[in-house]
Amino acid sequence: MLRKIFATLVIVTLMFTFNFETTKVVANTNPDQPLINTKGKSSLLMEYTTGKIIFAKNEHEKMYPASMTKMVGMHLVLNAIKDGKIDWEDDVQVSSKAASMGGTQIFLQPGEVMKVKDLFKSVAINSANDAMFALGELVGGSEENFIKMMNDFVREIGLKNTNFANIVGFDDENHYSTAYDMAIIGRTLLGHGDTILNFTKIYDSYVREDTSSPFWLVNTNKLVKFYNGMDGLKTGFTQKSKYCLTATAKRDNLRFIAVSMGNNTIQERSQDITTMLNYGFANYSAIKVYQQGEVIDTLHIEDAKRPKVPIIVTDNIYMVVRKGEKLDSLKARIEYVKNSSPIAEREVVGKLIIKNSDNWEARFDVVTAVKVEQLTFWDLFIKTLQECLF
Numbered sequence: 001m002l003r004k005i006f007a008t009l010v011i012v013t014l015m016f017t018f019n020f021e022t023t024k025v026v027a028n029t030n031p032d033q034p035l036i037n038t039k040g041k042s043s044l045l046m047e048y049t050t051g052k053i054i055f056a057k058n059e060h061e062k063m064y065p066a067s068m069t070k071m072v073g074m075h076l077v078l079n080a081i082k083d084g085k086i087d088w089e090d091d092v093q094v095s096s097k098a099a100s101m102g103g104t105q106i107f108l109q110p111g112e113v114m115k116v117k118d119l120f121k122s123v124a125i126n127s128a129n130d131a132m133f134a135l136g137e138l139v140g141g142s143e144e145n146f147i148k149m150m151n152d153f154v155r156e157i158g159l160k161n162t163n164f165a166n167i168v169g170f171d172d173e174n175h176y177s178t179a180y181d182m183a184i185i186g187r188t189l190l191g192h193g194d195t196i197l198n199f200t201k202i203y204d205s206y207v208r209e210d211t212s213s214p215f216w217l218v219n220t221n222k223l224v225k226f227y228n229g230m231d232g233l234k235t236g237f238t239q240k241s242k243y244c245l246t247a248t249a250k251r252d253n254l255r256f257i258a259v260s261m262g263n264n265t266i267q268e269r270s271q272d273i274t275t276m277l278n279y280g281f282a283n284y285s286a287i288k289v290y291q292q293g294e295v296i297d298t299l300h301i302e303d304a305k306r307p308k309v310p311i312i313v314t315d316n317i318y319m320v321v322r323k324g325e326k327l328d329s330l331k332a333r334i335e336y337v338k339n340s341s342p343i344a345e346r347e348v349v350g351k352l353i354i355k356n357s358d359n360w361e362a363r364f365d366v367v368t369a370v371k372v373e374q375l376t377f378w379d380l381f382i383k384t385l386q387e388c389l390f
Contacts, residue, residue, distance in 0.1 A: 033053075033054065033055050033056065034054070034055055034279060036275060036276055036279055037275065038057060038275060039263060039264070040261055040268065040269065040272045041058060041061070041242075041261055041262025042057055042059055042061050042179040042260075042262060043056070043057045043058075043059075043259060043261070044057070044179040044180060044182075044183050044259045044276075045256060045257075045258050045280055046183045046187065046256065046259075047254075047257075047284065047320050048187060048250075048256060048257055049255065049318070049362045050361060050362045052358075052360045055279070056179070056180065058179070059178060059179045060178050060180055061179075062161055062176040062177070062178055063176060063177065063179075063244075063261050063262055064169075064171050064176060065162075065169060065175075065176065065177040065236055065241065066169045066236025066237055066241035067104070067127045067129075067168065067220075067235060067236040067237070068169065068177070068182055068185075068234045068235070069150075069164060069166075069167075069168065069169035069236070070123055070127065070132050070169060070234055071182070071185050071189050072153060072154065072164070072185060073135065073136055073146075073150065073167060074120070074123060074124065075188060075189045076139055076150065077135050078189075078192045078196060080139045081116075086139065087116065088115070088117040089116070089117065090116045091113045091115060092114055092115070092116060092134055092138050093111060093112070094109065094111065094114065094130070095133075095134065095137055096110040097133065098133040098134040098137060099112070099130055100130075101133050102129065103129045103168070103170075104129055104220070105128050105129050105131075106122045106128045106130060106207060106217070107130070107215070108130040108131065108134065114131075114134075114207070116135070116138070118131075118207040118208075119131040119134055121207065122215075123135065124196070124199035124200050125199065125200075125202050125204070125205060126217040126218065126219070126220065127234070127236075132167055132168050133167050133168060136167040143167060146167055147166065150164045150167070151163060151164055154185070157188060158184075159181045161176070161177065161178045161180070162176065162177040162185075163175065163176055169236060169238070169241075170238070171239070171241065179259040179261050180259075182246045182261070183246065183257050183259050186232075186248065186257050186259070190232070190233070190248060196233075197232055200219075200233055200234070201224060201232060202217075202219065203218070203219045204216065205217045220235040221235050221245065222266075222270070223247060223273060223274070227249060227273075227277070228249070229249040229250050229251040229281075230248070230249045230277075231248060231249065231250065232248045233246045233248050233257075234246050241261070242261075242263055243262075243263040243264070243265060243266055243268065243269040244259075244260060244261040244262065245260055245269050245270075245273055246259045247259070247260075247273045247277070249277050251281055252285065252286060253286040253288070254280075254281065254284060254286040256276075256281070258276040258277050260272035260273050282323075283322065283323055284320050284321065284323060285320070285322075285323050286318040286319065286320055287318065287319060287321055287325075287327055287330075288316060289317045289318065289319050289327065289330065289332070289354060290313050290316070290317040290352075291313075291316060292313065292314065292316045293312055294312060295310045295312050296312065296334070297310075297311040297334055297366070299339060299349065299368070300339075301341055301343075301372060303341050303374055304341040304342075304343075304372045304373065304374060305341075305373045305374070306370065306372060309343070310368070311334070311349065311366050311368060311369065312366070312368075312369045313352065313364060313365075313367075314346065314365065317352070317364055319356060319362055320356060320360065320362075321356050322356075322358070325357060329357045330355065330356055330357075331354075332352060332353065332354045333352075333353050334351065334353070334366055335353060336349055337350050341372045341373060342371075342372060342374045343372035344371060345368060345369070345370055345371040346368060347368055348367050349366060349367060349368055350365075351363045351364065351365065351366065352364045352365075352366050
């Protein structure tokens with residue numbers, strides 16, 4: 001039984017209004033979402049842990065994503081590093097095509113050699129097309145195969161309104177996405193945790209530092225410097241896409257993802273993102289449910305030497321609630337996926353599922369606190385004998 005006692009979930013239906021005098025009031029076709037005023041053609045606000053969409057406008061309208069495309073490329077590069085296929089310190093020789101990308105770039109030269117880490121940093125901070133293309137060729141083996149990997153990835157995560165025709169985000173009638181899909185891609189990229197955020201939160205840095213021509217990288221997302229808690233993710237701009245941004249910010253263990261697409265100016269884009277994030281942080285908070293390493297349940301395993309196994313969480317567990325709500329507004333349960341031995345120490349055996357009063361659901365891994373060994377034939381013999389005698 002869970003050691004935290006949760007009250008019965010109360011479904012609360014509330015309608016929020018949120019007005020800004022500096023922007024037009026937009027039509028709100030969803031009566032269950034707040035009236036947030038944005039100028040971009042499409043926009044969306046999502047709570048990260050639950051994936052719940054708080055506000056959306058034209059979120060499924062296909063648009064040019066520009067350099068927000070690179071979130072997919074960065075995800076694939078990080079997966080390749082995680083899988084041991086490439087390493088941060090690997091040297092990458094730049095191809096002629098990578099060097100000829102144009103647009104935002106670090107002016108790579110054909111045949112130039114740069115480490116994976118510096119290329120990735122150039123993409124995450126400066127949105128460098130040449131660096132992204134070089135990484136794509138490295139991971140995919142070719143431009144064509146990397147584009148296929150990008151499209152395979154979005155299909156795998158269930159996105160039907162996104163398609164890529166190139167690696168870097170150049171305008172093409174077959175290269176499109178939506179605010180909703182960009183939010184899902186951003187949420188997936190955030191699954192890499194500090195590995196990605198340690199790059200995207202940097203405001204400025206350098207590559208080629210040990211050469212006679214160091215290159216200054218300045219984050220294309222200026223809100224990283226000027227918005228409290230902002231630590232990512234990816235901007236975009238082309239003549240057709242206009243200004244767009246998939247942003248994320250975290251305060252007091254609460255993280256949101258905000259997407260704005262089709263803005264006429266950088267200022268409008270920044271205002272849209274700021275407006276959405278301000279609403280999120282003003283109306284929601286995160287409360288601590290469990291401490292890292294806390295025993296939250298006992299799993300009974302009949303064929304184990306230790307039949308009662310303590311179940312723990314590996315991280316501090318926080319859940320989003322409306323401002324002012326307390327711990328007893330939540331309810332939780334565990335769904336086990338494994339309950340037979342042998343089980344390794346800290347092996348994932350199920351999911352802790354927590355719901356708040358709005359029925360938002362978050363899932364967290366639960367693991368065994370100890371190793372669970374299977375009963376041997378001799379153990380079973382002794383156990384049977386004891387049951388017969390006593």
